[in-house]
Amino acid sequence: MKTRIFSTCLAVAAATMLLFTAQTSRAAELKGQLEIFSWWAGDEGPALQALIDMYNKQHPGVTVVNATVTGGSGVNAKAVLKTRMLGGEPPDSFQVHAGQELIGTWVKADRMEDLTPLFKEQGWMKSFPDGLVKNIGTADGIWSVPVNIHRSNVLWYIPANLDKWGVKAPASWDDFFAIAPTLKEKGIVPLALAENWTANHLWESVALASLGADNWDALWSGKLAFDSPEGVKAWELFGKVLAFTNNDATSLSWQQATDMVVDGRAAFNIMGDWAAGYMSTTKKMAPGSGFGWAASPGTGGQFIFLADSFGLPKGVKNRDNALAWLVLLGSREGSDAFNPLKGSISARVDTDLTKYNDYAKSASADFGKDRIVGSLAHGVTANEGFMSDFAAVMEMYLKSRNAQATAKAAQQIAVKNGIGK
Amino acid sequence: MAQVELKKVIKRFGSTEVVHGVDLFIEDDEFIVLVGPSGCGKSTVLRMIAGLESISSGEICINGQSVNEVAPKDRNVAMVFQNYALYPHMSVYENIAFSLKMAKESKSQIKDKVQQAAEILELTPYLQRKPAELSGGQRQRVAMGRAIVRQPAVFLFDEPLSNLDAQLRTQMRMELKKLHLKMKTTTIYVTHDQIEAMTLADRIVILKDGYIQQIGSPIELFERPVNRFVARFIGNPPTNIIPASLHKHDGRTSVRMGTLSLPVVSPPAGADSQQVLVGIRPDIIKTGDGLHSLPDEWQVQAEVIVSEVLGGQSLLEFSAGGTTMIAELEGRVQARPGEMITLGFDLSRLLFFDPRTEEAIY
Amino acid sequence: MRNQDRIKAVLTLSPSIILIGLFVYGFIGNTFWISLTDWGGVAALAVNPVKNYAGFTNYIDLFTGFLGGGFRQDLVNAVYYSVMLLAGAIGVGMFLAVMLDSKPKGEAFFRTVFLYPMSLSFIVSGTIWRWMLSPQGGVNILPEYAGLQPFTFRWLSSTGSILEFNWQNLLEIAIYLVSAVLLIIGLRLFAKTPRQSLLWLIPGIALGLFAWLGGEMLPKALFMEETHGFNKATFGIILATIWQYSGYTMALYLAGFTGISQDLRDAAMLDGATTASYYRHIALPMVKPITISAVIILSHISLKMFDLIFAMTGPDNGQTGHPALNMYLTTFRANDFARGAAIAIILFLIAGTFIIPYLVSSYRQRRGKP
Known part of the structure; x- marks a missing residue:
């Protein structure tokens, strides 16, 4: 009997204390934990760590748990995230490609909190470009805070090598086809390609060049069919381009394909602008003089973007801490601490360009004036179901080289995965 | 072949x-x-x-x-x-x-x-x-x-x-x-x-x-x-090997094992008054009817330690003159421990060994 | 007393029975149920996702659907992969075991060396082999050290395939296979019991003729032509797996060989057997149970193979695809949980066809010999 009274007292005391802390937490220091889930390890680890350090300085009472799951463009991290979400144990905030990868998987499943109030509170509606906010939101709200912008349609080359071979960076695919045979004769691979996802990556640059930005957008809004004559043409062009790539592509990583360009075994490579980070940081080459870039052939004035962002799942344990994290990510300071290290550009319009290298400055300028379209290979324009099926369609094309049949298959998976709906 | x-x-x-x-x-x-x-x-x-x-x-x-x-x-x-x-x-x-x-x-x-x-x-x-x-x-x-x-x-x-x-x-x-x-x-x-x-x-x-x-x-x-x-x-039960000494007296040789002294029929060559090992095969020890073919002086009184009857034969552990031996006897010999029994030795088949080299002496 | 024992037995066993029932068979049942629904697509990850009963649609789609081509190629890959892995790992392992069984100098050292790959994780060995088999490196440049031309075979990225067949004719091929099996059994029996062998031979010939003459009339498994074959890029994967597992089969065989009494070997030598015929007639037949377990273990490893392929050729490489990889991507990348479950069940059934006969026969053997 005695013990029961005692324990009741204890419980009441504890509850009072809890109540007290809950009331004060808003006003004063944040406490407890914050679990961030991402696939940023290795090269990208320092960039994430810079953000975590800033967060720790702002909120010393919070212990940050940095949960990373490594593996090519997040395939493993996403699987782990899904099992955690299905198991009712969401991390406080997780990395996700902005766009349909987030919307198709998590927003449609009603797992995310609408961040519109946060955007309004922080004045972000003006800080981020309109086109970007449209891409990370739906009619029902805004679903994540973008931390960076990458460009997908970039052609990389070594200026010294091009001079030596007497060619120039092609502005269109026709230019490319004009110089490619001569390069091939010299034993140089005209266009370096790597494992299969880079084929998807190449496809979006080629398809954008073939379709044009309007048709590209129409494709993803469901207004243009994949097996329309325009769609088939894109595949045909892609086939012609493939003829000038290396035949050992599937066993190379994207870095190895970039190496081919750096070593002079290949003339060009189309890769996202993380290649700039790789060449300047790992290979210690100077942007502009050491390595050169241009918009991929036929996509001048167009900017295929992809962005990493963090969202707020419903029912997290440390909501306040997570909100503070998102505030940091969206801030100018946070963005400018992160992006120079990551090799990407800031999503904000008011970025401090002095902190960035020459490539990033040029990309920033393009981002401000170019026509912005979403990337397929990196989750902006299509949901995960389509992306996964598209990988199979790509395999089918690589094997059969049949543009007609492939376009038909692409249309089937678009219907199956509700593209444009 | x-x-x-x-x-x-x-x-x-x-x-x-x-x-x-x-x-x-x-x-x-x-x-x-x-x-x-x-x-x-x-x-x-x-x-x-x-x-x-x-x-x-x-x-x-x-x-x-x-x-x-x-x-x-x-x-x-x-x-x-x-x-x-x-x-x-x-x-x-x-x-x-x-x-x-x-x-x-x-x-x-x-x-x-x-x-x-x-x-x-x-x-x-x-x-x-x-x-x-x-x-x-x-x-x-x-x-x-x-x-x-x-x-x-x-x-x-x-x-x-x-x-x-x-x-x-x-x-x-x-x-x-x-x-x-x-x-x-x-x-x-x-x-x-x-x-x-x-x-x-x-x-x-x-x-x-x-x-x-x-x-x-x-x-x-x-x-x-x-x-x-x-x-x-060779042979089962194994041969009793007993330390003994040979004695020559009046041209006749005898072997002494403990207090027991027995005549030797064919003395080993060059064995004068010396220490030997005597080999007594259990089957040269007789009793009952077997005694008839043996001279009286080849017979001794022995104290039974234990006896085992194996159908047609019997094994007998006995002590004579302070020496313990095993005998393989014809017939069923049932004797209680401690009982005295007359046993004869076929002394023509005694074996002698050099105690040092353990080689046989004939 | 007896009753009490029984109660005790039930009490001791029930926790394991309940746990296994729930966590193994319960989940297999649940997976099967999911495979019969349409759980997938958008909102698949909602708190309470919508799952409608869809019958065997997922299975039918996988085997005959337009978009199931990748899965079908993966399945064909898995079959070739299993067969080659079995032949390779058992062959090499057996050879190494025979070599070491004659106790050469440094036997213990070599045993460790050969067994060592087994202790590596697939991710590690996959990465190593990815480098070794890269087109301009590792294995391919070996001949250069001898002053020869380098190999040009693209171990992991070749797009060619051999032993191709048309998936449309699946039924026809299946009938040919059954007929071939019947004929082989029949011919083997022919020497001993000619009359019984006819029971196998006649249906075999009939089926073969039927498929040959009437093959065109058989229903097609697919509405269009779709060829699948053994992709040459799988050679690299097979090589790596054999490298990793032949040490293991070697250890199995070596244990078996060591268990054979020296007397048997001596007897065989005196009976006029050469070393080769000793292994052929005495040692290998005696370690048949080991061969059977090696086949079971390896075939099931090859059916489950995931990490090695993932490390060597990545997730979207149709040339070296595997149903297990496909299952993972379908489930966790494409959010198509129902279809992923269907692939899981298909893999489960294939594994069952290997393991259930083995379990039945070993159970019978144990009951036969008290």
Whole structure:
């Protein structure tokens, strides 16, 4: 009997204390934990760590748990995230490609909190470009805070090598086809390609060049069919381009394909602008003089973007801490601490360009004036179901080289995965 | 039909020499038994003859031909192993046929030979069975069938009966003997059991610690052992070995064991008043009717320690003149411990050994 | 007393039975149920996702649907992969075991060396082999050290394939296979019991003729031509797996060989067997149970193979695809949980066809011998 009274007292005391802390937490220091889930390890680890350090300085009472799951463009991290979400144990905030990868998987499943109030509170509606906010939101709200912008349609080359071979960076695919045979004769691979996802990556640059930005957008809004004559043409062009790539592509990583360009075994490579980070940081080459870039052939004035962002799942344990994290990510300071290290550009319009290298400055300028379209290979324009099926369609094309049949298959998976709906 | 000759055969395992220069000549059709306690090297000798162990030095000849460098399969010998070494996944038929199959004989020939061997060994009903489905005795016969089907020049047996129970062992021993009489093949047989040696052998080779102790017919070994070891090893129960002294008095020699003094019929050469070991085989001790053929002075009074009746014979442990011995007596001698009994010794069969070298003195 | 024992037995066993029932068989059942629904697509990850019963649609789609081509190629890959892995790992392992069984100098050293790859994780060995088999490196440049031309075979990226067949004719091919099996059994029996062998031979011939003559009339498994074959890029994967597992089969065989008494070997030698015929007639038949377990273990490893392929050629490489990889991507990348479950069940059934006969026969053997 005695013990029961005692324990009741204890419980009441504890509850009072809890109540007290809950009331004060808003006003004063944040406490407890914050679990961030991402696939940023290795090269990208320092960039994430810079953000975590800033967060720790702002909120010393919070212990940050940095949960990373490594593996090519997040395939493993996403699987782990899904099992955690299905198991009712969401991390406080997780990395996700902005766009349909987030919307198709998590927003449609009603797992995310609408961040519109946060955007309004922080004045972000003006800080981020309109086109970007449209891409990370739906009619029902805004679903994540973008931390960076990458460009997908970039052609990389070594200026010294091009001079030596007497060619120039092609502005269109026709230019490319004009110089490619001569390069091939010299034993140089005209266009370096790597494992299969880079084929998807190449496809979006080629398809954008073939379709044009309007048709590209129409494709993803469901207004243009994949097996329309325009769609088939894109595949045909892609086939012609493939003829000038290396035949050992599937066993190379994207870095190895970039190496081919750096070593002079290949003339060009189309890769996202993380290649700039790789060449300047790992290979210690100077942007502009050491390595050169241009918009991929036929996509001048167009900017295929992809962005990493963090969202707020419903029912997290440390909501306040997570909100503070998102505030940091969206801030100018946070963005400018992160992006120079990551090799990407800031999503904000008011970025401090002095902190960035020459490539990033040029990309920033393009981002401000170019026509912005979403990337397929990196989750902006299509949901995960389509992306996964598209990988199979790509395999089918690589094997059969049949543009007609492939376009038909692409249309089937678009219907199956509700593209444009 | 083959002669086997071992010339100064030595076997070393690493730096340890286990067989020290064995010389042995085995005649055509002879049944030779290698016997000795475990670790005496008898199996090693057999395996060297088979070619399963290399020879460290010396020479082994079969039919006058050196086989030192000849592979086991080309020596024309067949071996029966202690645990039979039957191929467990093959039927009896396949087991017996295996060596013929390896020799690439025709199927019909194999069939004839296997059936013949099976008939000799009464295995015909079991030909389709697997070894696991046979009794110990049947397995033993399959192992023999496997050996005889090849009609080899030499049979080698490595303790073939030691996995059988006592009764079956006796029966199989007889069958082995009959088989040898029928097949007339040179046979080398290894055992640690002196009864098998005594009953089967034309000649016995006794080994100890890698040295041949004595070679001879069973009777020779029994009657004239060359040393204490052979005397103790051959015969069951073993020979009583008693420290004693010889005394010469009035041209007559007597032997004194404790307080017991007995006359010596044929004194060992050059044994004057000296310390010896006396060997008394349990079967030279008599009682009851057996006493009649013995002179009175060959008889003593003994105190029974314990007696065991084995049907037709009795074993008696007794003490006489302060010495304890074992006697193997004819008939049923039932005596209570502590009882006094008259025993006689057939002193013409006494054995004498040098106490230092343990060699026999005749 | 007896009753009490029984109660105790039930009490002791029930926790394991309940746990296994729930966490193994319960989940297999649940997976099967999911495979019969349409759980997938958008909103698949909602708190309470919508799952409608869809019958065997997922299975039918996988085997005959337009978009199931990748899965079908993966399945064909898995079959070739299993067969080659079995032949390779058992062959090499057996060879190594025979070599080491003769106790050469440094036997213990070599045993460790050969067994060592087994202790590496697939991710590690996959990465190593990815480098070794890269087109301009590792294995391919070996001949250069001898002053020869380098190999040009693209171990992991070759797009060619051999032994191709048309998936449309699946039924026809299946009938040919059954007929071939019947004929082989029949011919083997012919020597011993000619009359019984006819029971196998006649249906075999009939089926073969039927497929040959009437093959055109058989229903097609697919509405269009779709060829699948053994992709040459799988060679690299097979090589790596054999490298990793032949040490293991070697250890299995070596244990078996060591267990054979020296007397049997001696007896065989005296019976006139050469070393080769000793292994062929005595040692290998005696270690047949080991061969069977090696086949079971390896075939099931090859069916489950995931990490090695993932490390060597990545997730979207149709040339070296595997159903297990496909299952993972379908489930966790495409959010198509129902279809992923269907692939899981298909893999489960294939594994079952290997393991259930084995379990039945070993159970019978144990009951046969008390």
